[in-house]
Amino acid sequence: MSRLIRMDQTGHTTLAEWTEEDGEAVQAALVAFRAQLDEGYFAVVSRGEGHAEQVQELPLDEPLVILRRPIAGG
């Protein structure tokens, strides 16, 4: 089961869960993913220490996709 989560004021919110075989869940995840990107979130897949990948399309094969807000120099 893959998950799309958003880091927010509640800690994090699970926006979608899917398996690649479940077309309906995948479609819902894609819609949620696109909506969050349109709101200014960035999507990242972490691959352990030192490695993560910024993604612009929902990678259906990844177990966890995290949405984050932009960062800026303080």
Next chain:
Amino acid sequence: MLASTVAGSQPRSTGLPELASVYWRPRATQRSLRRTGRLWTLSTISQTVPFVITAVLLGALKPITLPVGLILLAHAWIIPELYAARGANVVTPRGAGAPAAEERAMLLLGDLIGHQARELYARTGLVQERGELGVWLLGEAGALLLPPAGRRVYCLCVKATDPKLPVADRVAHLLLALRSDESGFATLANLAFSGARWRLRRRLRAPAREALDHVVTTTRANRGAASRGA
């Protein structure tokens, strides 16, 4: 649309999108960081040496001006100390949010980091992450970078733009950005201090000092093990 997102065929981007906001900055590399560090030191010297020279000259020409000379020397000492204090401030805790949100955010951060990093975070509030540029200590509003060689430390001010996020989420934001593009992360961040570790250490709060010591000790141990293995 579905076809374009099946395994292995997703278009994946490299580089932090936030870099667009600092397009004029050249990408940070080990070499550029070293150069920045040296320039920082030169700048500090240029600000402090005139005070020292004036103090010495005054003392030599008119010993009665000794108290003025001492004040000038104090200025020369205080300037780098103030810079170090500014550097230490990047890893100063800013205050936690609602306990439930913090707990939830902590669960996610815990999933992202290893057991040792989790323990260090629990004790110090800083996450240790190894990268190409050195070892990073990430706080909620900034990071310390310890390059692989030398005794210099860089204090970088960088944070999530949403101020209402729980602390652990703010750290996770920095961690994910760092992992996505380390050089871009170092480019985006603003340098608050670059200088001797000992100078910064004195200005850090006790937990951050512990994290810094931990990194120095483990780096030294790893280097020792590597040289014994070679």
